[in-house]
Amino acid sequence: EDLYEYTVKTVGEFKYVSEVGDVLLTKDDRQQEQARTSKQLRKESSRRTGGIIYLRDIAEVRESIKDATGRSRYNQRESISLSVFPQSGSNLVAMSKLVRAKLKQIEVKIPKTVNVEIIYDQSDFIKSSLHNIYFDATLGGILSFVIILIFLKDLAAALIILVALPISILAALSMMYFAGISINTMSLGGLALGVGMVVDNSNVVLEGIFAYLQKHPDKSKKEIIYEATSRQVVSVIASTLTLIAIFLPFIFVSGVAGQLFKEMALTITFSMVASIAAALILVPRLALNLDFERYKKQDTSMKILDVFPPMLTKFLAAPRGKTWRFLYGYLIIGLILFMFIPKEFMPKLDERRFTLNVTLPPQTTLKVTTDLGKKIENYLFSVPEVKNVIVNIGSSGEDIGAEVESLGMNQARIIGRLKKRGRSTDKIVAELGEELKHWRVDQMETEFITQQGLFGSSLGSSAGLTIEVKGNNLVELEKKSTEIKNELAGMPDIYGIKTIPSQLVPELKLDIQRERASLFGLNVQDISATLLAAIKGYVATKFKEREDEYDIRVRLRPEDRSDLSRMGELTIYSPFGRNIQLAQISDLKFVKSLPEIRRIEGQRTYLIMANTGKGFSKTVARVKKAINMVISPDDNVTAEITGEMLALRESMNSAVFALALAVVIIYMILASQFESLILPLIIMITIPMGIIGGVYALFFSFNSINSVSMQGMIMLIGLVVNSGIILVDRYKIARTEEPGRDLVELVIECTVERLRPILMTTLTTILGVLPTALAVGSNATAPMAITIMGGETFRLVLTLFFVPSAYLLIESAKKRD
Numbered sequence: 001e002d003l004y005e006y007t008v009k010t011v012g013e014f015k016y017v018s019e020v021g022d023v024l025l026t027k028d029d030r031q032q033e034q035a036r037t038s039k040q041l042r043k044e045s046s047r048r049t050g051g052i053i054y055l056r057d058i059a060e061v062r063e064s065i066k067d068a069t070g071r072s073r074y075n076q077r078e079s080i081s082l083s084v085f086p087q088s089g090s091n092l093v094a095m096s097k098l099v100r101a102k103l104k105q106i107e108v109k110i111p112k113t114v115n116v117e118i119i120y121d122q123s124d125f126i127k128s129s130l131h132n133i134y135f136d137a138t139l140g141g142i143l144s145f146v147i148i149l150i151f152l153k154d155l156a157a158a159l160i161i162l163v164a165l166p167i168s169i170l171a172a173l174s175m176m177y178f179a180g181i182s183i184n185t186m187s188l189g190g191l192a193l194g195v196g197m198v199v200d201n202s203n204v205v206l207e208g209i210f211a212y213l214q215k216h217p218d219k220s221k222k223e224i225i226y227e228a229t230s231r232q233v234v235s236v237i238a239s240t241l242t243l244i245a246i247f248l249p250f251i252f253v254s255g256v257a258g259q260l261f262k263e264m265a266l267t268i269t270f271s272m273v274a275s276i277a278a279a280l281i282l283v284p285r286l287a288l289n290l291d292f293e294r295y296k297k298q299d300t301s302m303k304i305l306d307v308f309p310p311m312l313t314k315f316l317a318a319p320r321g322k323t324w325r326f327l328y329g330y331l332i333i334g335l336i337l338f339m340f341i342p343k344e345f346m347p348k349l350d351e352r353r354f355t356l357n358v359t360l361p362p363q364t365t366l367k368v369t370t371d372l373g374k375k376i377e378n379y380l381f382s383v384p385e386v387k388n389v390i391v392n393i394g395s396s397g398e399d400i401g402a403e404v405e406s407l408g409m410n411q412a413r414i415i416g417r418l419k420k421r422g423r424s425t426d427k428i429v430a431e432l433g434e435e436l437k438h439w440r441v442d443q444m445e446t447e448f449i450t451q452q453g454l455f456g457s458s459l460g461s462s463a464g465l466t467i468e469v470k471g472n473n474l475v476e477l478e479k480k481s482t483e484i485k486n487e488l489a490g491m492p493d494i495y496g497i498k499t500i501p502s503q504l505v506p507e508l509k510l511d512i513q514r515e516r517a518s519l520f521g522l523n524v525q526d527i528s529a530t531l532l533a534a535i536k537g538y539v540a541t542k543f544k545e546r547e548d549e550y551d552i553r554v555r556l557r558p559e560d561r562s563d564l565s566r567m568g569e570l571t572i573y574s575p576f577g578r579n580i581q582l583a584q585i586s587d588l589k590f591v592k593s594l595p596e597i598r599r600i601e602g603q604r605t606y607l608i609m610a611n612t613g614k615g616f617s618k619t620v621a622r623v624k625k626a627i628n629m630v631i632s633p634d635d636n637v638t639a640e641i642t643g644e645m646l647a648l649r650e651s652m653n654s655a656v657f658a659l660a661l662a663v664v665i666i667y668m669i670l671a672s673q674f675e676s677l678i679l680p681l682i683i684m685i686t687i688p689m690g691i692i693g694g695v696y697a698l699f700f701s702f703n704s705i706n707s708v709s710m711q712g713m714i715m716l717i718g719l720v721v722n723s724g725i726i727l728v729d730r731y732k733i734a735r736t737e738e739p740g741r742d743l744v745e746l747v748i749e750c751t752v753e754r755l756r757p758i759l760m761t762t763l764t765t766i767l768g769v770l771p772t773a774l775a776v777g778s779n780a781t782a783p784m785a786i787t788i789m790g791g792e793t794f795r796l797v798l799t800l801f802f803v804p805s806a807y808l809l810i811e812s813a814k815k816r817d
Contacts, residue, residue, distance in 0.1 A: 013544055014543050014544075017061070017062075017063055017543065018061075020055065020061045020543070020552060021054060021055050021056030021059075021061040022054055022055070022056070023054065023055040024052065024053070024054060024055075025053045025054065025055060025057075025058070059554075060557070066551075068366060068394075069366070069394045069395060069409060070366070070392070070393055070394030070395045070407065070409070071366065071370050071373070071391070071392075071393040071394065072390075072391070072392050072393075073373070073374075073377065073389075073390070073391040074117075074119060074388070074389075074390050074391075075388055075389060076374075076377060076378075076381070076389070081119075081390065081392055084099055092122060092123045092126060093123045093126055093127060095123075096121055096123035096124075100118070103116060103118070119388060119390055119415075119417070120353070120390070120415065120417065125351050130183075130184075130188060132775055133188040133189055133191075133192050133772075134188070135771070136192050136771035136772045136775060137188070137191060137192040137195050137771075139771040140192065140195040140767065140768040140769065140770065140771050140772070141162075141165055141195050141768070143767035143768065143770060143771075144165075144195060144199055144764040144767055144768050145158060145162050146767075147760065147763045147764050147767055148161050148162070148199070148203065148760060148764065151756060151759065151760050152206075152207075152210075154295075156289075156290060157206060157210075157290065160202070160206060160283055160286045160287065160290075161199050161202040161203055161206055161283070162199070163278070163282065163283075163286065164198060164199050164201070164202040164275055164278035164279065164282065164283065165195065165198055165199055167274065167278050167282065168194075168198040168271045168272075168274040168275045168278055169191060169198070169271060171270065171271070171273075171274035171277075172191060172194075172267060172270035172271035172274060175270040175273075176266075176267060176270060179266060179270075181263050181266060181267065184263070186261065186263050186264045186267075186781075187263045187264060187266075187267045188267075189264055189772070189781035189784075190263070190264035190265070190266075190267030190268045190271075191267055191268075191271065192769075192771075192772055192781070194267070194268045194271045194272065194768075195768040195769075197243070197268070197271075197272065197275070197719070197765055197768065198271050198272065198274070198275040198278075199275070199764050200239075200275070200722065200761040200764060200765065201236045201239070201240060201275045201276060201278070201279035201280075202275070202278060202279045202283045203757055203760045203761050203764065204232055204235065204236055204239075204279070204726065204757045204761060205228075205229055205232050205236065205279045205280065205283050205284065206283055206287065207756055207757040207760065208228045208229070208231060208232045208757070209224060209225055209228040209229065209284070209287055210295060211228070211753060211756075212224055212227060212228035212231070213228075213292060213295060221288060221292050222288070224292070225284045225287050225288065226284075229280065229284045231733060232279075232280075233280065234673060234729055235725050235726050235729040235730075236276060236279055236280060237276065237673075238669065238670065238673040238725050238729070239721070239722040239725045239726070240272050240273075240275065240276050241669050241673075242666045242669055242670070242717075242718045242721050242722070242725070243268075243272055243715075243718035243719060243722070244269050244272055244273070244718070245662065245665040245666055245669055245718065246662040246665070246666070246714055246715060246717050246718035247265035247266070247268065247269050247718075261707075261711050264711075264781075268715075305752070305755060305756065308752060308755055308800070309748065309752050312748055312751060312752070312800070312801065312804065313748055315801050315805070316744060316747070316748065316804060316805060316808065320805060320809060323801075323805065324802075324805070327689075327798065327802055330689075330692065330794075330798070331688055331689075331692055334692030334693075334695045334696060335692070335695075337695055337696065337699045338695050338705070340699070341695070341698055341699055341703075341704065341705050342617055342618070342704045342705070343617040343704060343705045343706070344617070344704045344705075344706050345706060345707060346706055346707055346708070347703075347704065347706050347708050347709075347782070347783050348426060348450070350424050350425050350426070351425065351450070352417065352418040352419070352420060352425060353415070353416065353417050353418065353425070353450075354415075354416050354418075354425050354428070354429050354448060354449065354450045355413065355414070355415050355416075355448070355449040355450075356376070356413070356414040356415075356416070356429075356432065356446060356447070356448055356449075356496075357411070357412075357413055357414075357446065357447040357448075357449070358372065358373070358376070358411065358412040358413075358414065358444060358445070358446055358447075359410065359411050359444070359445040359446075359447075359498070359502060360372070360410040360411070360441070360443065360444055361410060361442075361443045361503060362408070362410055362502075362505045362506070362595070363410070363505075363506055364409065364410035365409065366393065366394055366409040369393050369394070369409060369410055369411070369412055370393055372412065372441065372444075373391045373393050373412045373414065374391075375439075376391075376412075376414055376436075377389050377391050377414070379432075379435060380414075380416055380432070383428060383431075383432075384422065385418045385419050385422035385423055385428055386416055386417075386418060386419075386428075387417045387418055387419045388416070388417040389414065389415070389416050389417075390414070390415040390416075390417075391412060391413075391414050391415075392407065392412065392413045392414075392415075393407065393409070393411070393412045393413075394407050394408060394409040394411065395407045395408075416428075425450050426450060429448050429450055429495075429611070430495060432448075433446065433448065433495025433496050433611065434495065436495075437489070437495070443503055445497070445498045445499065445502060446495070446496045446497070446498070447496050447498045447609070447611075448495070448496040448611045465494070465609065465610045465611070465612050465619070465620070465623065465641065466607060466608070466609050466641070466642045467484060467607070467608040467609075467623070467627070467639055467640070467641055467642070468600060468605055468606075468607060468639065468640045468641075468642050469481045469484065469605065469606040469607075469608065469637060469638070469639045470600065470601075470603040470604065470605045470637065470638050470639075470640075471603065471604060471635075471636050471637040471638065472603065472604060472636065473636060473637075474594070474597070474604060476635070476636065476637055477604060477605075477606050477637060478606070480606075480630060480631055480635070480637045480639070481499060481606040481608060483630045484608055484626065484627060484630050484631075484639065485497055485499060485608055487626040487627075487629070487630060488608070488610055488623065488626065491619070491622060491623075491626075493612055493619050494610045494611070494612055494619065494623075495610070495611050496609075496610055496611040497608065497609070497610045498608075498609045498610070499606060499607065499608050499609075500596075500598060500606070500607040500609070501594050501595050501596045501597070501598060501606070502595060504592035504593060504594060505592065505593060505594070505595045506590060506591070506592050507590070507591060507592070507593060508564050508567060508588060508589075508590055509588070509589055509590070509591045510527075510531070510582075510586050510587075510588055511586055511587040511588075511589075512524055512527060512585060512586045513585050513586060513587070516584070516585045517585040517586075520574040520575075520576060520578060520580050520585065521574050521575040521576050522572060522574060522575075522580070522585065526572070527572060527582070527585070527586070530570070530572050531567075531570070531582075533554065533555060534555060534556045534560075534561060534570055535555070535556070535561050536555065537553040537554060537555030538553065538554050538555065539551045539552065539553050539554075540552050540553075540554050564590075567582060567588060568581065568582050568583030568586075568588050569581055569582070569583065570582040572585075620641060623641060624641065627639045627641075655707070655710040655711070655713075655714065658714050659713065659714055659717065662714055662717045662718070663684070663687065663717060666680075666684070666687075666717060666718065666721060667680050667684060670683055670684070670721070670725070674728070674729075674732065678810055679728055679732070679810075681810075682724065682728055682803060682806045682807050682810060683721050683724035683725055683728055683803070684721065684724075685724075685802065685803070685806055686720045686721055686723065686724045686795055686798070686799050686803065687716075687717050687720060687721065689720065689791075689794060689795045689798045689799065689802070690716040690717070690719065690720030690791035690792065690794070690795040691713050691716055691717070691791060692794070693716075693790045693791040693792070693793060693794025693795055694709070694712060694713050694716055694786075694787035694788070694790045694791035695790075696790055696794060697786050697787060697789060697790020697791070697793075698783070698786060698787060698790070701786055703783050703786055704783070706783060708781060708782075708783040708784045709783040709784060709786070709787045711784055712783065712784035712785070712786070712787030712788050712791075713787055713791070715784070715787075715788060716787065716788060716791040716792070716795075719765065719788065719791070719792060720791060720792065720795040720799070722761065723758045723761070723762065723795070723796070723799045723800075723803070724799060724803050726754050726757065726758060727750070727751060727754055727758075727799070727803050727804070727807075728803070728807065730750045730753065730754050731746070731747060731750055731807055734746050734749075734750050743808065743811060744808065747804045747807060747808060748804070751800065751804050755800070758796070758799075758800070759796075762792055762795075762796045765788070765792055766788075766789050766792050766793060769785040769788050769789055770785075770789065772784075772785035773785035773786045773788075773789050
């Protein structure tokens with residue numbers, strides 16, 4: 001025995017629940033027992049008869065279910081809901097696949113009477129968006145190929161140009177990999193938008209080869225290809241550089257918009273760089289395999305090409321003051337329409353899903369919140385578009401961490417999933433908001449969330465409208481905030497109004513008299529611990545059954561803790577051996593206090609958040625008037641509209657700066673390419689033509705001006721100058737080759753000669769983005785595609801007439817000088 005050491009283990013676990021009641025209690029304080037001598041304890045033990053107290057003598061020991069702190073319902077039936085959240089930076093689509101695979105393994109062990117269903121998967125929207133972009137890009141490529149085939153009237157030539165498309169996309173994907181850009185909605189959207197653009201350079205080069213072949217049929221095939229391609233190098237590089245240059249300002253676009261569109265800008269830039277190599281190297285090499293003898297005899301005439309020359313001749317012969325009035329009117333009307341187009345920060349994507357957060361007064365019980373949730377649930381099922389309804393009230397009460405928001409028993413989260421067809425989500429949500437107003441539930445606050453996908457958290461708030469009311473006096477802040485909230489409640493286009501901090505929270509306040517408490521050997525910590533154990537309960541230990549553990553919670557009976565007015569009768573045991581009532585050492589009173597005091601830039605702030613219907617900018621104007629009526633300049637309170645309005649203002653300011661910077665960069669590129677300060681000005685008259693064309697497209701398609709459409713206008717600056725570059729470059733080369741020829745005849749001939757490549761490049765761009773433009777509501781880049789389509793369409797018509805007219809005007813002015 002002296003050579004070994006043994007571990008002594010004391011086992012005192014409960015084997016049965018009934019054993020908990022056998023726990024022996026004593027009236028003596030432990031500290032007093034330790035102070036007594038063993039002789040005194042033996043004397044007292046011999047005198048103690050019948051003084052043994054067991055736990056079962058003063059308490060009821062029973063098995064029970066933990067107090068419910070939440071409810072979950074699915075399609076009007078009780079359910080158990082489980083939410084799975086991805087970690088920051090993780091791939092949501094990959095996580096969804098793993099969860100689904102794991103569920104299949106678990107379902108084997110679950111009874112057949114239990115139904116497991118995935119009611120919402122955010123990755124579904126992401127996969128649907130990516131699928132739509134794949135489809136749009138493919139369809140855009142097919143439409144571009146059809147246009148090329150119609151103009152060239154030869155399958156082999158059309159296939160040569162089409163080869164540039166997959167090569168440019170593959171090269172762009174390779175550069176995306178090295179740049180660390182993932183395949184996502186914005187990067188793929190950039191590839192889809194660039195489908196029609198990447199073949200433009202190849203169009204220009206191949207059409208130039210055919211045009212040179214018609215003029216010089218006696219030269220050898222290699223000479224024709226070399227000399228024709230050499231003529232196009234300047235225009236191809238200049239037009240591509242201008243398009244790439246417009247993406248440089250995207251670096252300076254601040255906020256969420258800059259982060260979102262930076263990847264799109266880089267993707268398009270990569271594909272355009274690859275298209276230069278494809279046009280100047282690959283297309284000439286593949287053109288060597290064409291049968292030039294057949295092309296010399298081929299009839300390439302088209303009706304539109306025959307109609308255009310007399311129209312251009314008549315236009316140039318008319319007085320410039322008369323013809324240019326049309327352009328002035330076009331621009332002025334466009335500027336007027338710009339003022340009437342609604343403006344918002346981001347386009348609304350209809351995900352066929354919405355979330356309604358309901359908050360009742362803090363003292364509301366779980367039953368009251370549940371009854372209201374059922375009422376809303378029943379109303380939603382009367383709406384024909386509603387497919388499923390999920391209601392979550394409160395939470396499990398477990399510690400789920402700060403990353404996941406938990407609900408109180410006075411809060412409900414209602415998620416509605418809609419059928420694919422029917423009224424829009426915004427209309428249904430607006431109707432629900434109006435219906436909840438009519439219910440007149442006291443102190444109920446609602447919050448609607450309709451954006452969960454791409455732009456769901458871009459504003460940091462689910463509400464489109466946020467008002468910051470700032471001041472130092474909390475009473476005055478609360479008063480003014482309530483007045484503003486009441487004004488908003490009377491506006492028909494505003495619903496889901498919520499204030500932060502919310503209404504005052506009632507609470508039982510305990511003012512402890514420290515001096516009296518110290519006389520009994522009590523401190524604040526002892527009193528707080530006693531109160532917590534009495535009301536909420538104290539987990540003394542755990543009962544273990546096989547591998548499961550259950551809390552053993554000690555607390556007062558329901559009848560003893562349900563009446564808050566009796567809290568003063570609560571007994572606290574003093575270390576000095578006396579029982580003290582709580583009312584003897586403290587003052588109890590009911591008060592109302594703020595749940596939080598929020599500060600922004602060092603000032604106390606109330607936040608008023610609300611959802612808005614259509615016409616965000618008009619609604620903001622009405623809200624500003626209401627604020628000015630409530631808050632006067634003499635008040636010590638200020639109010640500012642933030643949220644989407646602030647993001648919109650920042651986005652517009654940065655977009656205007658990016659537009660101006662893009663114009664300057666393009667002018668510098670053109671000036672260096674043409675070695676002239678005047679010729680770039682002729683080309684740049686196409687910029688306002690294209691931008692105003694985009695405004696017309698947005699107005700007539702009932703779209704808003706937002707961050708996405710503004711990026712489309714920036715892209716238009718690089719696109720619309722391409723035709724002007726092709727024309728002016730051709731004019732310059734022709735004047736060098738034929739200096740003594742009549743200028744008007746030369747301009748008309750060169751314009752007609754370049755009409756085919758201009759039509760081909762413009763139509764391939766327009767049809768390339770057409771599928772994306774038609775996907776309004778499901779594709780985030782649809783407003784950008786609509787803007788590009790409108791700008792390119794209007795610019796095409798105006799460029800063919802006004803660029804020749806402007807060139808003649810400049811040249812005639814030079815002669816006069």
